Amino acid sequence: MAFTFFFRDLPVLEYAVQETIKLAMGRMRIKVWDAGSALGQEPYTLAILFAECLGATFNNLFIDTTDYDSENNFGDIVKQATYKYDELKRIPVDIFKKYFESQGKDTFRVCDKVRSRVFFQYHDLLSLRPIGSDYALIVCKNVLLHFQCHERIEVLKMYHKALSSGGVLALENTQKIPDTISHLFEQVVPDAQLYRKL
Numbered sequence: 322m323a324f325t326f327f328f329r330d331l332p333v334l335e336y337a338v339q340e341t342i343k344l345a346m347g348r349m350r351i352k353v354w355d356a357g358s359a360l361g362q363e364p365y366t367l368a369i370l371f372a373e374c375l376g377a378t379f380n381n382l383f384i385d386t387t388d389y390d391s392e393n394n395f396g397d398i399v400k401q402a403t404y405k406y407d408e409l410k411r412i413p414v415d416i417f418k419k420y421f422e423s424q425g426k427d428t429f430r431v432c433d434k435v436r437s438r439v440f441f442q443y444h445d446l447l448s449l450r451p452i453g454s455d456y457a458l459i460v461c462k463n464v465l466l467h468f469q470c471h472e473r474i475e476v477l478k479m480y481h482k483a484l485s486s487g488g489v490l491a492l493e494n495t496q497k498i499p500d501t502i503s504h505l506f507e508q509v510v511p512d513a514q515l516y517r518k519l
């Protein structure tokens with residue numbers, strides 16, 4: 322259930338980052354929520370993509386990252402941010418060299434700069450209580466498929482509430498906004514499940 326990897330579905334994440342920067346540039350805080358983030362590969366990928374674009378304003382970025390799996394200590398694993406080289410070898414070499422530090426024994430840690438912008442907390446999406454508000458971007462990929470149709474709709478309504486005006490929602494390619502709530506979001510680009518709050 323926690324299958325994930327670095328730079329998964331890169332084109333959608335790149336689109337999402339570009340749209341978010343267009344929306345949130347000039348704000349004191351660029352707030353992002355990565356919901357169902359598993360072991361950290363996705364939020365750290367997002368943080369790296371933002372780091373590549375934001376320059377000096379990177380410290381305005383706050384990525385709240387959540388998962389409900391406390392049994393397997395996901396929180397500790399995300400905060401530790403240490404991964405085996407096998408998991409990292411598909412990352413472009415220049416990015417790998419820039420953002421990962423060797424810990425010896427084929428193990429690498431995400432660098433301090435990137436780690437410092439990612440904040441993990443345990444959260445069950447089906448509680449339907451948002452962890453905050455005014456998010457410029459919410460990423461929820463490969464999670465909603467585990468829910469029943471009515472649960473999916475309620476979670477998407479929660480995201481709508483938690484987004485700032487014009488905020489962006491990124492889903493996996495097979496996930497569409499159900500017709501009953503299509504008035505809440507508009508699709509940003511035809512070739513990705515990337516939506517803007519209406």
Ligand SMILES: C[S@@+](CC[C@H](N)C(=O)[O-])C[C@H]1O[C@@H](n2cnc3c(N)ncnc32)[C@H](O)[C@@H]1O
Pocket residue numbers: 322323324325326329356357358359360363387388389390444445446447461462463464467
């Ligand atoms: C397949 S992983 C997806 C990881 C990442 N988003 C990606 O696309 O690569 C699904 C994650 O959703 C989490 N998840 C499932 N149900 C959840 C719930 N009710 N609340 C929060 N997280 C949940 C699981 O623990 C798992 O880590």
